[in-house]
Amino acid sequence: MKKRILSLFLCGAMSLSLLVGCGSAGGGTAASDGKIKIGVSIWSSTDVLGSQCKTIIDEAAAALGDVEVQYVDQGHVSEKVTASVEQLCAAGCQGVIICNSSDTEMTSAIKTCNDNKVYLSQFFRIISEDDNPDIYQAAVDSPYYIGAVHENEPENGEKLMNILLEKGDRDIGLIGWEQGDATWLGRWEGYQKAVDDWNKEHPDDKATLSEPQYAGTSSEGGSRAAEALMSADPNLDALIPAGGGGDPLQGAIAAVERAGKTDSIDIVSTDFLPDLGERLENGSMAGESGGHYCDPLFSFMMVYNAIKGNYTDIEGNFVDMNFPYLYVSSAEDYKDYEKYFVDQLPYTDDELVEMSKLSIDDLATKASELSIEDAAARAGQ
Numbered sequence: 001m002k003k004r005i006l007s008l009f010l011c012g013a014m015s016l017s018l019l020v021g022c023g024s025a026g027g028g029t030a031a032s033d034g035k036i037k038i039g040v041s042i043w044s045s046t047d048v049l050g051s052q053c054k055t056i057i058d059e060a061a062a063a064l065g066d067v068e069v070q071y072v073d074q075g076h077v078s079e080k081v082t083a084s085v086e087q088l089c090a091a092g093c094q095g096v097i098i099c100n101s102s103d104t105e106m107t108s109a110i111k112t113c114n115d116n117k118v119y120l121s122q123f124f125r126i127i128s129e130d131d132n133p134d135i136y137q138a139a140v141d142s143p144y145y146i147g148a149v150h151e152n153e154p155e156n157g158e159k160l161m162n163i164l165l166e167k168g169d170r171d172i173g174l175i176g177w178e179q180g181d182a183t184w185l186g187r188w189e190g191y192q193k194a195v196d197d198w199n200k201e202h203p204d205d206k207a208t209l210s211e212p213q214y215a216g217t218s219s220e221g222g223s224r225a226a227e228a229l230m231s232a233d234p235n236l237d238a239l240i241p242a243g244g245g246g247d248p249l250q251g252a253i254a255a256v257e258r259a260g261k262t263d264s265i266d267i268v269s270t271d272f273l274p275d276l277g278e279r280l281e282n283g284s285m286a287g288e289s290g291g292h293y294c295d296p297l298f299s300f301m302m303v304y305n306a307i308k309g310n311y312t313d314i315e316g317n318f319v320d321m322n323f324p325y326l327y328v329s330s331a332e333d334y335k336d337y338e339k340y341f342v343d344q345l346p347y348t349d350d351e352l353v354e355m356s357k358l359s360i361d362d363l364a365t366k367a368s369e370l371s372i373e374d375a376a377a378r379a380g381q
Contacts, residue, residue, distance in 0.1 A: 035068045036307050038300060039088030041098040041109075043076040043217060048246025049271045052293035053123075056345060057300050063349035064356055067304065076100045076178060076217055082108040085120075095119040095303035097296055103132040103182065106139065113144045119306040119314075122148040123299035124292075126320060128182060140318045146306055147319025149299045149367065153183050156289050156325050157190020160240065160268045163287040163329050165198050165207060169238035169266050173229035175222060175252060176212040177244030187242050187270065188212065215241065215248040222251030230259055238266045238286070246271040253284050270325070277338055281331040291326035291341055291372075298323065298367045301356055311360055321364045326372060340375035351378070 040057060044050040054071065061067040072087055074080035081098075082105055088096050089112055096118055098109060106127055113120040126148035129136040139145045164172060174191065176184050191209060199206045213228050215221035222241055225248070230236055239256065241249040249269045256265050262284050272290030279285035298321060305311045326341075328334045340346055347355070358366060 033068075035066050036095075036304065037068045037070065037091075037093040038303055038307070039085075039091065039093035039096040040069060040071045040296070040300075041074055041081065041084040041088060041096060041101070042071060042296075043100045044073050044245055045071045046073070047217070048250070048273055049290075049293060050245055053296045056294055056297045056347075059345060059349070060297055060300060060352045060356075063352040064304070076181075078102070078105055081105045082112075085109045085112045089113065089116040089118050093118060094307045095121075097121050097123055097299040097303055099124040099296065100178075100181065100183075101125055102180065103127050103135045107135050110138055110142050110145050114142055117144065119144050119146060119303045121146045121299040121302045121319075122150070123296040124150055124183060126150045126182075131182075136318075140316060143315040144306075145318075146302045146311065146314055147321060149295050149302070149321040149323055150183075151292060151295070151323050151325055153186025154190040154193065156270060157187035157192075157242075158194045159190075159325075159327055160187075160270070160287065160289055161191045161194035161209075162198075163268050163327075164238045164240070164266055165194065167238075167266055167286060170205070170207040171233065171235050172207065172238040172240060173210045173226070173233065173236050174212045175225040175229070175239065175241040175248060176214050177217055177221075177242065177248060179214060184242055191240060191242075212242075215244060215251070217244040217247060219247040219251030219254070222248030223255040224251075226252035226255035227259075230255070230261065230265075236265060238268070241267070241269045243270045246273060249273065253279070257284065272328075272337070274342075276328070277331055277334040280328065280334055287327070287329035289325040289327050291337060292323055294346060294367075294370060295323045297347075297352075297355075298363060301358075301363055302360065304356060305360070305363075310357075319360060319364070321367055323367050324370060336372045336376060340372060340379060344379075346370065346375040346378075 042050055045054045061069045070093060072084040074084040081101055085096055127136045127139050195207050195209045213225035215225040226239060239252055241252040256262055266286035268287040270289045272288055
């Protein structure tokens with residue numbers, strides 16, 4: 001029997017060409033059939049991670065029954081990111097969830113949503129209070145910006161680097177996607193911290209981390225970056241394609257395979273691939289963090305409840321919702337993930353409906369609890 005979630009992915013991708021605008025009504029206008037309209041501004045709804053995000057959002061919308069979803073793919077291009085929010089507001093969406101989005105792009109997004117009385121939430125991102133306090137304060141002061149659902153990226157980077165160090169890798173090449181991206185910088189911070197800590201504790205067995213090569217968000221970019229790192233350092237024994245939706249990772253893996261170095265170069269990354277179990281088995285992947293495609297689900301639920309009037313007093317009450325990564329470093333690790341996150345979604349339709357009734361604090365608790373063990377326990381009930 002075909003795997004349910006992969007079938008959903010294919011259906012979602014095939015239906016993209018059928019997606020149409022919600023009309024030309026002003027922001028906050030209900031759909032003609034009375035449904036709530038929520039817009040999704042996303043870097044890609046068709047790459048590895050983006051298609052998974054689309055699947056869980058579409059499933060939630062179908063389970064709730066009163067939601068229409070509109071997607072805009074903006075390719076992480078700054079002017080397209082800001083334009084996507086304007087487009088979704090103009091299409092009559094009453095709420096928008098957004099990723100990727102830099103802090104500066106959020107200035108425009110928040111203003112657009114304030115002007116149109118449209119609720120807004122980020123996923124996979126949060127505005128940096130330290131680096132951009134004025135933008136952060138604008139978010140706090142907005143009556144329509146609810147908050148952000150995101151991961152602990154420095155911790156993620158540190159854990160992935162430690163997988164490589166514990167496997168014996170010491171000469172590690174780094175691939176980023178977009179310079180200045182907050183999530184990328186957080187992961188890089190974690191990679192470097194793990195290397196620095198290792199070197200302090202093992203002065204006679206030091207590791208090195210290269211300066212990053214940038215790949216953008218394409219597989220071609222990942223391939224070129226990996227080739228450049230291998231060419232510059234013949235002793236390279238590990239690669240970290242930091243992220244970018246999964247496509248740069250696939251390109252990097254292909255480049256290592258073409259070079260005949262699958263056995264000598266370990267690869268770890270973030271954003272689970274559909275064939276991760278096979279890659280952990282054949283050695284083309286040494287470990288990965290991911291399973292976080294439910295992150296936008298919680299952002300979606302925040303906006304849904306705000307539109308429904310269930311979440312009030314948004315101004316001054318910025319929601320910072322942390323979401324956990326899952327980590328696998330062997331084919332055995334991956335089996336349970338595949339069972340509860342690939343063969344099926346980690347939440348049933350009934351659970352998605354119940355989630356929509358939670359208070360915002362309880363929703364944050366629900367987000368923090370997701371794990372392979374949590375999904376397995378609920379599936380056994």
